[in-house]
Amino acid sequence: MTVREALAWARAQLEQAGLSDAQREAEILVAMCLSWDRAQLIACPDAPLAVPQRRRYECWVRRRARREPLPYITRRAWFYGLEFTVGRGVLIPRPETEVLVELFLRWAGGTGRSAGIPMLVDAGVGSGAIAIACLQNAPHWLGVGIDRSRRALHIAQINRRKFGLQTRLLLTQGDWLNMVRPGTVDAVLSNPPYVLPDEWDALEPEITRYEPRAALLVPADDPLQPYRRIAQGARRALKPSGLLAFETSPRLAPLLAEYLPRWGFPHPQIQRDYSGAERVVYATKP
Ligand SMILES: C[S@@+](CC[C@H](N)C(=O)[O-])C[C@H]1O[C@@H](n2cnc3c(N)ncnc32)[C@H](O)[C@@H]1O
Structure with missing residues (x-):
């Protein structure tokens, strides 16, 4: 042939x-x-x-x-100009998530951070795409990546080694921010699950047949549950003026912006992605 x-x-x-x-x-x-x-x-x-x-x-x-996704077959996916290892059981990083990285880098570049080495947390780290892209471009920062999935953490470890970040990125299994010490973190970034059950059937077979449901679906009766839990954890874990930034869907973005003040983050803002969809909701801790 x-x-x-x-x-x-x-x-x-x-x-x-x-x-x-x-x-x-x-x-x-x-x-x-x-x-x-x-x-x-x-x-x-x-x-x-x-x-x-x-x-x-x-x-x-x-x-x-x-209809298995190409990145699962080749075991490679590009994100923020970097080549990541991916595999079954971990979400394939999406281009729209790059908006979250850009927002963090803009914010980190513009803040005169307090003394000491600044620390970010990537809650639901998956392949490590967000944390690694941020740390690669913010060389004085350290990071913690948390996921409850062992498989995701295994892939994140492979990527951490690939980019030589073993001493700058701690990866740990956990339930959102439960185990992060209070007042120790400068930025919490998260791309939690945000697909509503009524949206599932309209998704491509690449997603519904192959990508991990637990990384995608939110509970129908409480779609903001992951955001609420992460925001409550971030309220505790962040230092004053620390950043909380979520990727979400255009459907949930206005709702999340409405609820963030109730969870201790007044004046949230919404950032659109390159297609014009409301994609990232962020706020700082008072
Ligand atoms: C949408 S994926 C995002 C993965 C990666 N951050 C990215 O953007 O490509 C959500 C991730 O959150 C993790 N997750 C779901 N519930 C969690 C929980 N209660 N605690 C920690 N991680 C969780 C999933 O295992 C999954 O890796």
């Missing part, structure tokens, strides 16, 4: 599976299988795939045709 034949075969399989960008995805899969970049595929369409490469490629294409 040549590169050209491999691309044509995958494209047909992926189109049949209903994927809208079958050609691009086929190119990514062949390129990753060969450890080439995509430009090389154009230069060498007649290069053959060795038998082990071909077997791996066919397996990857079949998985993708069953």
